[in-house]
Every structure is written in structure tokens, then in C-alpha cells.
Amino acid sequence: MTSFGQAAFVGLGAYATAWITLSPEAAQWLAALPKGIYPWIGLLLGLAVTALVAWVLGAVTLRLSGHYLPLGTIAWGLSLYYVFGNLEVLGGFTGLSGIPPLEVFGVSLASPRLLGVVIWAVLLVAIWGLHNLLDSREGRAIRALKSGRLMAESMGVDTARQRIKVFVLAALLAALSGWLYVLLQRFVNPTPFALNIGIEYLFMAVVGGSGHLWGAVLGATLITLLKEQLQDWLPRLLGSSGNFEIVVFGLLMLLVLQRAPNGLWPMLASATRRLLRPQAAPRQLVAGGGTATLDQRQLPPPGQQILQAQRVTKRFAGLVANNAVDLDVRAGEVHALIGPNGAGKSTFFNMISGVDDPTEGQVRLMGQVMAGKPSRAFAALGLGRTFQHVRLLGERSVLENVALGAHQRGHRGWVASMLRLDRAEEAAVLAEAMRQIERCGLADVAHTPAASLPLGQQRIVEIARALAGQPAVLLLDEPAAGLRHLEKQSLATLLTQLRGEGLAILVVEHDMEFVMNLADRITVLEFGTVIAHGTPAEVQANPRVIAAYLGGDVL
Numbered sequence: 001m002t003s004f005g006q007a008a009f010v011g012l013g014a015y016a017t018a019w020i021t022l023s024p025e026a027a028q029w030l031a032a033l034p035k036g037i038y039p040w041i042g043l044l045l046g047l048a049v050t051a052l053v054a055w056v057l058g059a060v061t062l063r064l065s066g067h068y069l070p071l072g073t074i075a076w077g078l079s080l081y082y083v084f085g086n087l088e089v090l091g092g093f094t095g096l097s098g099i100p101p102l103e104v105f106g107v108s109l110a111s112p113r114l115l116g117v118v119i120w121a122v123l124l125v126a127i128w129g130l131h132n133l134l135d136s137r138e139g140r141a142i143r144a145l146k147s148g149r150l151m152a153e154s155m156g157v158d159t160a161r162q163r164i165k166v167f168v169l170a171a172l173l174a175a176l177s178g179w180l181y182v183l184l185q186r187f188v189n190p191t192p193f194a195l196n197i198g199i200e201y202l203f204m205a206v207v208g209g210s211g212h213l214w215g216a217v218l219g220a221t222l223i224t225l226l227k228e229q230l231q232d233w234l235p236r237l238l239g240s241s242g243n244f245e246i247v248v249f250g251l252l253m254l255l256v257l258q259r260a261p262n263g264l265w266p267m268l269a270s271a272t273r274r275l276l277r278p279q280a281a282p283r284q285l286v287a288g289g290g291t292a293t294l295d296q297r298q299l300p301p302p303g304q305q306i307l308q309a310q311r312v313t314k315r316f317a318g319l320v321a322n323n324a325v326d327l328d329v330r331a332g333e334v335h336a337l338i339g340p341n342g343a344g345k346s347t348f349f350n351m352i353s354g355v356d357d358p359t360e361g362q363v364r365l366m367g368q369v370m371a372g373k374p375s376r377a378f379a380a381l382g383l384g385r386t387f388q389h390v391r392l393l394g395e396r397s398v399l400e401n402v403a404l405g406a407h408q409r410g411h412r413g414w415v416a417s418m419l420r421l422d423r424a425e426e427a428a429v430l431a432e433a434m435r436q437i438e439r440c441g442l443a444d445v446a447h448t449p450a451a452s453l454p455l456g457q458q459r460i461v462e463i464a465r466a467l468a469g470q471p472a473v474l475l476l477d478e479p480a481a482g483l484r485h486l487e488k489q490s491l492a493t494l495l496t497q498l499r500g501e502g503l504a505i506l507v508v509e510h511d512m513e514f515v516m517n518l519a520d521r522i523t524v525l526e527f528g529t530v531i532a533h534g535t536p537a538e539v540q541a542n543p544r545v546i547a548a549y550l551g552g553d554v555l
């Protein structure tokens with residue numbers, strides 16, 4: 001999420017404390033309290049105001065797609081600068097001075113050196129907390145946002161909520177740094193919170209590596225030092241003063257985006273890793289998953305209808321992609337959906353998994369009418385799915401990817417994760433992921449980045465991820481595509497075993513041999529309409545099916 005507004009949030013944190021410690025009104029209200037705790041009250045006020053503003057701003061802009069968030073934060077950054085500058089109580093553009101130093105247990109931290117220690121301590125604690133957060137169930141959900149919303153929602157992640165929380169957290173950290181800044185400078189005016197500083201923060205993130213915690217520290221260090229040097233040297237070279245460093249930053253940005261689009265930290269990290277140690281050892285898993293247990297789902301008895309589509313129709317402008325399709329999937333069966341390219345199979349998948357709503361007709365899952373519900377509601381009721389175009393987090397290990405599938409079976413939240421109170425549950429999640437990985441024959445590659453696997457195996461990773469959610473019904477979009485013969489056989493064996501355990505499976509597949517050997521029932525779609533339905537033998541003998549496939553020689 002690109003935000004130009006971080007500097008404005010820093011300003012909120014700074015001004016809150018300046019106002020609390022200097023204004024006569026605040027002094028009246030807080031008269032009963034010792035002066036020493038005013039900066040602490042300023043911190044609380046700054047965080048509260050920032051949380052509120054960030055939440056409102058996020059709620060308005062984050063729901064919109066594309067460039068609305070950056071534009072919204074630019075508007076926000078600009079307007080807050082002028083609010084700071086024009087409010088008489090905040091000292092206008094000249095600012096406020098004489099802010100008292102921070103006191104901790106009666107010790108005054110007036111010296112920048114002493115406060116510097118506090119600043120570093122706060123930074124390290126923040127990094128520790130964020131590291132913990134990213135290394136948890138919630139952290140996996142946050143990382144999943146990067147690949148778009150579709151996959152994360154299908155894993156049961158409330159993406160809108162996660163995005164707002166990330167935005168508010170980032171704003172709170174900015175406000176915290178504003179508080180430290182004002183106690184260091186003991187003076188405040190609007191200049192350090194202007195839009196160009198917000199842009200500078202963005203430079204820092206991009207140069208350091210916005211996907212890496214230490215990238216932020218590296219980027220901030222580099223840009224700050226560079227800015228100082230440039231402000232010294234450029235006027236001497238050019239013979240006049242001005243904000244020339246911004247030009248150099250612009251060029252530097254282009255260079256970094258060209259040469260190191262993920263920032264400098266990953267480059268540095270991989271270089272030092274090669275020098276220091278051969279390979280980071282994969283994390284040890286607690287055998288059996290420790291003491292915590294994940295939510296368990298009771299599978300319905302064999303034969304019970306799990307998923308039911310009734311006269312599902314989908315129109316795209318003039319095109320009827322699904323025309324009154326009836327289909328049901330029962331516990332303990334494999335139902336195959338076949339049809340030529342463009343028949344409407346993927347569209348139908350979207351209808352029955354909550355990605356898109358039917359134009360007419362209805363979908364029932366576990367007996368519930370699902371009209372208008374998001375795909376995470378389908379996931380919550382026990383629908384697991386894979387994607388025709390594989391959607392994995394390529395840089396993360398197979399284990400991490402599969403663990404995301406168990407997201408909704410755990411409950412530990414952000415604060416618990418940051419404080420490492422989620423370890424028992426996390427161990428249970430990872431153990432469950434490992435079980436599914438072993439069951440799908442992926443144990444050898446559990447710690448390999450998903451992107452380095454062949455496409456066929458990535459499809460199996462998606463199946464393992466779906467299984468980690470303990471689904472009652474499994475939707476597989478072309479699971480055998482890209483698999484070699486032996487791999488197809490082991491996939492068939494796995495699906496047969498899952499069917500035996502009582503899972504309902506709906507599979508879209510092109511490989512007719514695979515489908516005919518595996519499926520209990522087959523539905524054939526052509527131009528969005530069901531043209532045949534029955535056992536493999538019945539469907540193979542159906543003249544309309546033979547006609548539809550004639551020339552395609554698939555049957």
C-alpha cells in the first residue's frame with residue numbers, strides 16, 4: 001500500500017505532545033497531574049488521534065482499488081501541513097518551542113545522547129514486535145495480501161480488515177516516531193511534516209527494501225546520511241543553494257528501481273549470508289503440534305449434499321457464460337466438470353466459490369443460501385479450492401504457503417502474535433501444514449520456496465493448502481495440468497483416498513483418462529449449458545458429448 005501520508009502522521013504524534021505540554025487549556029485540564037507525565041499523556045493523545053484519523057482515512061480510501069490510496073494520502077499530507085501551519089494554538093508556521101524534556105522515573109532525558117538510547121530501544125522493540133507479527137498466522141495473512149485479494153479471501157482472510165489494520169499500525173508507528181522527534185528537538189513547526197518529507201520516507205522504504213523490516217533501517221540511514229552530504233556539497237559545486245538533493249534522490253530512485261527493484265536490503269542480506277553461513281536452517285517443528293489444537297470440522301456423512309448449484313446463470317454483457325446450470329456435489333464422491341475451452345467451467349467455479357455472484361439462480365453450501373456472501377464465508381463453511389492459474393507466494397516456503405490454508409482454524413490476533421503469545425497455536429498450524437505436505441508427497445520440498453518448484457508440483461501445493469483448512473468440499477481447477485504420468489497417478493491415489501475419507505470433490509479437468517478413471521459422476525458443459533450428466537460410461541456413450549468433442553479427439 002503506497003502512502004505519502006506518513007510524515008503527516010509523524011506530525012500528529014509530535015504536535016499532540018507539543019500542545020499538551022505548552023497550551024494553557026491543557027495545563028488547566030491536567031492541573032491535578034505532575035508535569036513530568038505530560039509528555040506521556042501527549043503520547044497517548046497522539047496515538048489516539050492518529051488511530052482515529054488513519055482508520056477513517058483507511059476506511060474511505062482502502063476499499064477503493066488502484067491509485068486512490070496514494071492520492072488520498074497526498075491530499076491528506078498536504079492538508080494537514082496547512083492545518084498545522086494555520087492553527088494559532090499550534091504556533092502557526094513559526095511553530096512552538098520550549099517543550100520540556102522527557103522524564104523517566106524522575107530522570108530527565110534532556111541530553112540527545114540519553115534520548116538516543118531510548119530511540120534505539122523503541123526502534124528495536126518495534127522491529128521485534130513487527131518481526132513476530134510477520135512470523136505468525138496473521139503475518140501470513142498480511143503477506144498474502146501482496147498477491148491480491150482473491151487468493152487470501154479464499155483462504156478465509158478478511159482482506160479489507162487486514163489492510164486497514166496494517167495502515168493504522170503504520171500510522172501509529174509514525175506517530176510514535178513523531179513523539180520521539182519532538183522530545184529530541186524540543187521544538188516543532190510544520191516543515192518536517194510536509195508532503196516532500198512523506199515522499200522522502202517512501203524513498204527510504206523503496207531504497208532499503210519495502211518488504212523487509214531491516215530495509216527500513218537501512219533505507220532511512222542511507223537517505224539521511226546522503227541528504228546531509230548532498231546539502232553540504234551540492235551548493236558548493238553548483239555555486240548556489242536550493243533543494244538540489246531532491247534531483248539526486250530522483251535519479252537514485254530510478255537507478256534502484258532499475259537495478260534492485262526489491263531494494264538494497266535483500267541484496268545485502270544474500271551477500272552476507274553467502275559469506276557468513278551456508279544456509280539458514282529451517283525452523284524446527286514441534287512434533288505433534290504442541291499443546292494447542294486447531295478448530296476441527298465434523299465431516300458430513302457420505303452421500304449428503306454439500307454443495308448445490310440451482311439454475312446458476314451468469315451473463316457478461318451479451319454473453320451467457322453459464323446458462324441455468326444445475327449441479328451438486330455430495331460427501332464421499334468425485335464429481336467432474338468437463339467441457340471444451342470457453343465452455344464456462346471457470347466462470348462456474350467463481351459462482352460456487354463466492355468470487356462472483358450469479359446473475360440468476362442460487363448456490364447452497366451445507367444447506368445455506370450463499371447469495372452475496374464473500375468467498376471467505378464459503379471458506380468458513382468448509383469450501384477449499386485451488387486455482388487454474390496457480391496462486392502461491394513464490395518467495396515463501398511450501399510450508400508457509402500450506403500453513404496459510406489453516407488460517408481460519410486459528411484465532412490468535414495481532415497483539416498476541418507481536419508478543420509471541422501465539423507460539424502454541426502457531427506450532428499446531430505448522431504441524432498441521434506439515435501433515436498435509438507429507439500426505440501430498442511434498443515432504444522433500446517443504447522448506448523450498450514455492451516458485452522454484454515445477455508448475456505441476458505447485459498445483460499439488462495448492463491442494464495441500466486447501467486441505468490444511470480441513471474442507472468438507474474441495475474444488476480443483478485443472479489439478480492434473482502439467483503433471484507427469486506418475487505424478488498424475490499419485491494425484492489420483494490421493495483424491496481417491498480423500499473421497500474415501502468422506503470429502504466431496506469437484507474437479508475441472510481436461511485429461512479424459514484421468515477424469516474417466518476417477519470420477520463417480522460427470523457433468524458436461526458446452527457454451528455454458530449442461531449437455532450431459534451421468535456416470536463416466538453414460539457420458540462417454542452420449543451422442544451430444546461425442547459431437548461436442550468431435551475433432552478434439554479427447555474422448
Ligand code: ADP
Pocket residue numbers: 316319321339340341342343344345346347348
Ligand atoms: P472455461 O473455463 O470453460 O474455459 P470460462 O469460464 O473461462 O471457460 O469462460 C466462459 C466464457 O465466458 C468465455 O467465452 C469467456 O470469454 C467468457 N468470460 C469469462 N470471464 C469473463 C469476464 N469477466 N467478462 C467477460 N467475459 C468473460
Ligand code: MG
Pocket residue numbers: 345346347388
Ligand atoms: Mg477455465
